[in-house]
Amino acid sequence: MKGKRILAALSGGVDSSVAALLLQREGWEVIGISMDLYDFSKVTRDREGTCCSLDDLYDARRVCDTLNIPYYVLNLRDEFRREVIDPFVREYSTGRTPNPCILCNEHMKFRALLRKADELGAEGVATGHYAVIRRDPSGRCRLFAAPDESKDQSYFLFSLDSVRLQRILFPVGEMEKSEVRRIAGEAGLPVFEKRESQDICFVTDDSYTEFLNRSGIREQEGLFLDRSGNVLGTHKGVVHYTVGQRRGLGIASKEPLYVVAIDAEKNEVILGTENDTLSAHATVGRVSFVSGAPPTQQFRATAKVRFRHAGAGATVRVEENRLKVVFDTPQRSVTPGQALVLYDGKEVLGGGWIECESASRS
């Protein structure tokens, strides 16, 4: 470490700030970096005219001042549009519910920034993620969930492979959040009390449709159908709905109705009962494994179908470039476009993207 250079990706939050601090204490030459990904004035204009993201950059800069390290803001707007926003919009328009944070990790934090690390003569990139990388003596890297389950972010990191993990550090990955805050407070970092960030950075919960409209997605009214094809009503456009959704459907019914499927091509939203949202299995595409290959052609794993999912026991079958994941018990809201991540205990094996769920009706 001594004197070796590393990029610390700073969000302006407490986790990445403490990550940078810990690296500095270990003897790294730390260069603070933030990514300028998007003209945030576009999404935050309506919120009291402030720009939260610029405020975050200010915080990151002040942290670097405190650590007495250089700080640079890198312009990666073109790349972000190409690799994150465009796919996000495309996915929505095909009726899926995309997860831009994983794309951002994969393409921005751990691809674009590793390229920047090369350009700046740095060994690698460090972030404030809660996840654990273990290095074998052979140099092979394995990825594990954070001990603090409430903070674990390994779900968002499944697409990193061993080769890339070798150049990545998560200095706070094994810590408790309270400890991170304590370290920040003791070191006088100006962010120790900051609240957690919530939304997807470039679109807030209440501005999804506005964002999509601006991106050229036309909302077109269509039909709500039940699973037998009977018309139940009119929907406002498929981008307003996500599989598993119950609220905001505006359909009167004896039983609560849920979105069970979205057919963007036909512009139809299929509704059903709570039971209809259950899936017995899922097909997963664009598969990757941390080790580079699946353990065997068929194996047991714990599958998480969304970030906050507790995980379900499953049998995984490798089929060409896809995985067939059969849950031990049917799972709710297995949503096309979301990532399905496979664990062996705490270890992240890999995962992929849910293509189509096969509901219990099959």
Add this chain to the structure above:
Amino acid sequence: MRRIYLDHNATTPIHPEVRKAVEPYLSEQFGNPSSIHWAGRDVRKGVEDARQAIAAFFRCQPLEVVFASSGTESDNLAIKGVAYRKGNAGKHIVTSQVEHPAVINACRFLENQGFRVTYAPVNRHGIVEPESVRKALTRDTILVSIMYANNETGAIMPIPEIGAIAREAGAIMHTDAVQAAGKLPIDFGTLPVDMLTFSGHKVNALKGAGGLIIRRGTEIEALIHGGHQERGRRGGTENVVGIIAMGKSFELLHAGMEKEVAETRRLRDQFEKELFGRIPALVLNGPPTERLPNTVNISFRFVEGEAMLLNLDMMGIACSSGSACTSGSLEPSPILMAMGADPTDAQGALRFSLGLGNTDADVEYAVSAIESVVGKLRALSPLYPSAKEAKAR
């Protein structure tokens, strides 16, 4: 770490003589120049001496000099001041695509107030040709604002010709001379220009002071209303220290600019020659000759300006690239884009601007550092042809 400052168009180090000149004004000379008593009187004398030194440098009348907080404020005073005063006579303003944001954004603001603005194009060297101003003029044009020299490329504009054309059409002529002042001889007395902006910190004085020369008889509206300072054209107690510093700087320039500029030019030419001699695939942005004597703007093909800038910073060399957005990150320069530069070339552009304190050894060290950074980054670039191929060309 060795530190070399090659960003004098951004700001300049403070001249030791300037520092000496302001010292009394940081201790015993604290009075308010508007006061009648001894404390004010002495300070007022300092301010008026500074005004006179500046007038001597620009060859204008002392009372034509109006002090303000910056070049930016002075540009705003010129542009909005004329618009507010002359708005009844016409609603059209002509400026160029390569002006400083102080001018561009003041014009954009006026567009929201019902004015029309024409942004005249530049030629491939970044120069506003007089004809393009002539074409932009209408019967409604009240103001023409064209910079004397461009901050990014150093391109010198044909202000005597443009000023004559503007005046012939009955428009008021303003020029932002923030980059030109102290680097080129400027004779406001004979120049067909009604208003001229200058700034202190670009000429080895202090940040926070600038000024506008307003030719006698040119009517403008004040933007800062308050006391009677600057004869009602700019209210607020004067930035005495900044004004004294600026006065000293222009006094020094009045006496020794020629020699100083010749030395800077020699170093810049040496720097430029070495770079082009030692590193392949460079593009000069800006005019080969009609250019500020301290500035050189170069695109390093197959390399991003941002990566260059950060690497050089880490090696102690300060230069600049493109334009910074609000976040502090870099965007391709709108100025280079207006010149018709290839977008990738614009992204790989760096500006080096020399000045007081630079030495032959600095130039040699900087050239070697740049050569090694370019080599390293090109080795990482998938687009860069191998060394052999490059040589074979």
